[in-house]
Amino acid sequence: MAFVVTENCQRCRFTDCVAVCPVDCFHADDEMLYIDPDECIDCGACVPECPVEAIFDEAQLPDHLQSWTAVNKERAAKLPVINDTEEPLPTAAARKKELGFG
Numbered sequence: 001m002a003f004v005v006t007e008n009c010q011r012c013r014f015t016d017c018v019a020v021c022p023v024d025c026f027h028a029d030d031e032m033l034y035i036d037p038d039e040c041i042d043c044g045a046c047v048p049e050c051p052v053e054a055i056f057d058e059a060q061l062p063d064h065l066q067s068w069t070a071v072n073k074e075r076a077a078k079l080p081v082i083n084d085t086e087e088p089l090p091t092a093a094a095r096k097k098e099l100g101f102g
């Protein structure tokens, strides 16, 4: 089991999650972050940090987000680790509003 980043992270990338993760399991491309399931220690610290509720315990993923488990595994293996917070993407504020998180 691991935690999984899902579609709400797209065009947002606030990276608040990275600041609290005790291991180096977040990886990033230009659009969003992904969790390496082999590195994640299932601590859950990242979940309440995400302002758009993008992160789920794999065991509690809603049906329509199930495909993100495989996406995280595949993308994390190919992308560099991100272990510092970064500026959110320019689209982040609009994306957050669009998703209904004020």
Ligand code: SF4
Residues within 6 Å of the ligand: 005, 008, 009, 012, 013, 014, 015, 016, 017, 018, 032, 033, 049, 050, 051, 052, 053, 054, 055
């Ligand atoms: S805090 Fe949420 S939106 Fe921001 S990078 Fe992490 S998962 Fe993505």
Ligand code: SF4
Residues within 6 Å of the ligand: 003, 020, 021, 022, 023, 025, 026, 035, 039, 040, 041, 042, 043, 044, 045, 046, 047
């Ligand atoms: S559950 Fe813990 S170890 Fe896994 S990604 Fe979140 S903060 Fe990192």
